[in-house]
Amino acid sequence: MNVVDNLSGVIDAGMCIGCGACEMVDPTVRVSLNPKSLIFEPETPGSVDAAAVCPAVAVDYEGLQTYLFPGADVGPFGVVRSVHLSQSVDNQRNMKASSGGLIKELLRSLLQSGDIDGVIALDHVDGINFAARLVTHADDIDNLPGSIYHNLKQTPALELLRDTPGRLALVAIPCELEGLYSWVKNYAPELRSKITITIGLLCGWQYSHHSINAMGEYLGYNPEEIADISYRGGGPVGKLTVNTRDGNTYTASRRVDFGYQVAFDRHFNTSRCHVCINHSNFLADLVVGDAWLPSTVFTKTGISLVICRSEFAENAHARLVQSGACVSIEVGEDEIRESQTERVVFGEFAYAYADFLRSIGVHTPALHGPNEGFGTVKPRRLAAKFHRELVRKQALMAARRYRYMKWRKGTLELRGYIMRYVRWFMVRILRVKSISGQRKEISRDRFSGFN
Numbered sequence: 215m216n217v218v219d220n221l222s223g224v225i226d227a228g229m230c231i232g233c234g235a236c237e238m239v240d241p242t243v244r245v246s247l248n249p250k251s252l253i254f255e256p257e258t259p260g261s262v263d264a265a266a267v268c269p270a271v272a273v274d275y276e277g278l279q280t281y282l283f284p285g286a287d288v289g290p291f292g293v294v295r296s297v298h299l300s301q302s303v304d305n306q307r308n309m310k311a312s313s314g315g316l317i318k319e320l321l322r323s324l325l326q327s328g329d330i331d332g333v334i335a336l337d338h339v340d341g342i343n344f345a346a347r348l349v350t351h352a353d354d355i356d357n358l359p360g361s362i363y364h365n366l367k368q369t370p371a372l373e374l375l376r377d378t379p380g381r382l383a384l385v386a387i388p389c390e391l392e393g394l395y396s397w398v399k400n401y402a403p404e405l406r407s408k409i410t411i412t413i414g415l416l417c418g419w420q421y422s423h424h425s426i427n428a429m430g431e432y433l434g435y436n437p438e439e440i441a442d443i444s445y446r447g448g449g450p451v452g453k454l455t456v457n458t459r460d461g462n463t464y465t466a467s468r469r470v471d472f473g474y475q476v477a478f479d480r481h482f483n484t485s486r487c488h489v490c491i492n493h494s495n496f497l498a499d500l501v502v503g504d505a506w507l508p509s510t511v512f513t514k515t516g517i518s519l520v521i522c523r524s525e526f527a528e529n530a531h532a533r534l535v536q537s538g539a540c541v542s543i544e545v546g547e548d549e550i551r552e553s554q555t556e557r558v559v560f561g562e563f564a565y566a567y568a569d570f571l572r573s574i575g576v577h578t579p580a581l582h583g584p585n586e587g588f589g590t591v592k593p594r595r596l597a598a599k600f601h602r603e604l605v606r607k608q609a610l611m612a613a614r615r616y617r618y619m620k621w622r623k624g625t626l627e628l629r630g631y632i633m634r635y636v637r638w639f640m641v642r643i644l645r646v647k648s649i650s651g652q653r654k655e656i657s658r659d660r661f662s663g664f665n
């Protein structure tokens with residue numbers, strides 16, 4: 215792997231994802247919110263050590279997978295022992311959760327059985343500020359939030375791992391684990407034995423804080439006055455809910471609200487998400503995502519897609535099902551691909567866009583995962599077109615021209631917006647891929663006991 219002197223390329227390209235690994239190895243680095251791009255990034259370039267652990271410089275997927283899962287076979291979805299569709303049978307817990315409520319059931323069960331002494335997971339601090347905290351009592355798990363989709367500084371999770379004795383479970387998004395394990399493997403190997411299990415989220419993207427500001431203009435709240443925010447809950451897709459300090463609540467449907475479609479379109483993602491190839495969370499022992507399958511659209515509460523990569527994770531999931539806390543059916547790798555799409559799991563766009571950025575001299579992380587070479591990499595012209603649009607929209611965001619962006623979506627971008635809906639409707643609701651024999655659906659009777 216190339217040795218990079220410092221983080222200057224990462225900062226110039228806006229590629230930081232806030233994992234915090236650089237802060238753990240280099241005391242000169244301070245990660246803070248950039249007032250223009252509204253993403254967390256280092257204030258100064260730091261040293262060669264900071265660059266060595268930074269997942270916006272490079273990730274050694276092969277080395278890390280061997281370190282974490284020695285001797286295991288690695289395929290395009292990473293190390294896969296088994297794949298399941300699972301759901302908490304606690305209706306309230308499931309309704310509150312982002313998808314099937316599996317993470318909270320699992321964390322409660324691991325704490326209750328004494329398999330772990332504590333959980334390091336994201337919690338609400340104040341406003342739009344969320345940070346990892348230590349949870350040691352099963353009854354406290356339900357107080358953790360659902361999915362938080364805006365960019366965060368994840369250093370507190372790493373500090374807790376360093377400072378907390380005992381056997382720990384960690385809940386994390388893929389790039390967070392990339393930074394964490396690059397740091398642990400190379401600079402703090404004594405911490406590895408504390409990690410009993412990592413529960414990873416599948417992750418398609420996260421958003422800069424411009425998304426929250428833009429929604430403020432569309433819904434009428436002041437972002438400075440936010441008391442709490444949640445993105446999911448109340449059904450499989452759920453709605454964005456913002457509570458302000460004066461007691462008002464603002465909501466937007468994630469599926470149909472037009473303002474939401476503007477503020478949460480992919481140009482609002484942190485830049486590294488566009489070149490990210492690790493949506494399936496190759497480094498987590500157990501991965502949880504949404505089951506976005508035609509055969510699961512019947513659910514009123516949400517169903518989780520679960521990938522078990524380690525024996526401990528597989529046993530923990532099996533125990534949960536045996537205890538009656540969850541219902542589950544075993545499926546296969548096809549369901550990962552169907553649920554997440556080939557574009558996402560095989561990095562069809564990300565590999566193409568990374569090549570394009572490299573060719574025009576923009577710093578791009580070296581990300582070569584086990585999925586490289588699978589799927590069909592998108593043509594360069596699409597990457598170039600996307601880049602032009604991204605540069606334009608990032609300039610509009612920096613100038614806070616959110617209203618103009620809404621107008622633009624309803625006029626210049628309208629065709630693409632409608633086409634996306636049509637595609638979604640054809641595949642998920644009309645099930646054209648299933649009817650035309652392009653895919654085999656799971657039969658409805660296998661889902662007995664699911665909500």
Ligand SMILES: Cc1cc2nc3c(=O)[nH]c(=O)nc-3n(C[C@H](O)[C@H](O)[C@H](O)COP(=O)(O)OP(=O)(O)OC[C@H]3O[C@@H](n4cnc5c(N)ncnc54)[C@H](O)[C@@H]3O)c2cc1C
Pocket residue numbers: 310311312313314315316317318335336337358359360361362363364366385386387415416417418419420502503504505518519
């Ligand atoms: C940024 C992001 C993008 C995602 N993208 C996809 C996607 O494209 N496709 C897909 O299938 N699933 C995606 N997910 C996962 C999905 O939204 C659910 O989080 C997952 O299915 C778990 O649902 P649950 O009902 O079991 O968990 P919940 O009961 O909702 O619990 C969520 C848990 O995750 C922790 N958490 C929440 N947000 C974060 C965060 N930002 N960083 C670290 N920990 C966090 C919380 O502490 C909590 O323990 C994403 C999640 C995030 C955070």
Ligand code: SF4
Pocket residue numbers: 221224229230231232233234235236237245255256264267268269270271393
């Ligand atoms: S991605 Fe992580 S390691 Fe790299 S600069 Fe950002 S916070 Fe630091």
Ligand code: SF4
Pocket residue numbers: 231387388389390417418419420486487488490491492493
């Ligand atoms: S898409 Fe990749 S880079 Fe973006 S938040 Fe998810 S794991 Fe991190």
